Amino acid sequence: MSSGISSVAGATTSASSATKTSSQEIAGNFTQFLTLLTTQLKNQNPLDPMDTNQFTQQLVQYAGVEQQLKSNDRLDAILSNAKASSSASATGFIGQTVTSDGKTADLAGGDATWTLTPSRAATQATITIKDAKGNVVVSQSKxxxxxxxxxxxxxxxxxxxTAPDGTYSIQVDARDATGTPVTVATxxxxxxxxxxxxxxSPVLLIDSARVPISSVQSIGSGLST
Incomplete structure (x- = not known):
């Protein structure tokens, strides 16, 4: 498979446009409200002045909404910058050999490789390999x-x-000398x-497998047998 980067345009542009439109609308309404309030205050009856508490509360509410919109704009900008930085870093993995958490591996060139990490020594371990449909292809004990x-x-x-090339999964059932199950990370x-x-978040493509970048444990050649 040739190296490459795939991406699908998200809703970032539309979300930014919606936020901008909302900001413009609230700004326009806020200006209209201030104009109306000022006009009413100028033309109120001095003998029967209107209650300004309600207007004050509305001013506070408008100010709070305006501040929230500005905060949302800043958060959107931070998230966009963080995603751009993460994407740029992820492209540096192309061509690199990585080890990540996972049970599936590709059979190619006559072998498929997994790294097994038991929590402790296991005197009996049954290793089962299954194809992409879940059918058992082989089972070994070691x-x-x-x-x-x-x-x-x-x-x-x-x-x-000889099984055909493709994606296969591994399952390990291990036990120690006392027969107690042993956890094996793959x-x-x-x-x-x-x-x-x-x-x-970026997802690395390893042949036909998809590996979240957060699952990567190491970068470099695999362990020796």
Whole structure:
């Protein structure tokens, strides 16, 4: 897959336009209100002056709304700048080999690789590989030492046939010497071929897999077996 960046135009422009229009409307209404208030105060009956408390309350309310709109404008600008900065940083991952949390990996060139990190040593671990439809392709048993280690599947199914290239998921059921279940974290390693900027946060494209940038654990070559 060739490297690239995909993005979908969001509602930022329309949201900014709506905010700007709202600001103009409230500013216009505020000016009209002040004009009306001033006119009424100038022409009120000196013997029966009107109650200004209500006008004062409305002035405070208008001022509060105007301040809120200005705050929203500033927040929108901050969010836009933050997203632009995050997007620019994400493009730097293209071409890099990253390791991230995940259970799915692509079988290509005769192997698929995962990094397994048991919480402690497991004397018995059943590793099951499934295809994109959830069908079990192969199941293996082995021991796992504590700490991060690489598991490489050669693409051979239980029947001995070579599975076609594609996306496969891993499931690990591990237990220690006492039979107590052992938690095993799974990670995938691959080269970033593109970045999807259509969402609220960048998503890295690793072959056919999609990895949120927040899931990246390390940048560089994978662990040795």
């Amino acid at each position: 021991t796992l030492s504590s700490g991060a280690q690489t598991f490489v599947w050669d693409g051979r199914s239980t029947s001995g046939m 990670q995938v390693t691959g080269k970033v071929t593109g970045v999807d900027l259509s969402g609220t």
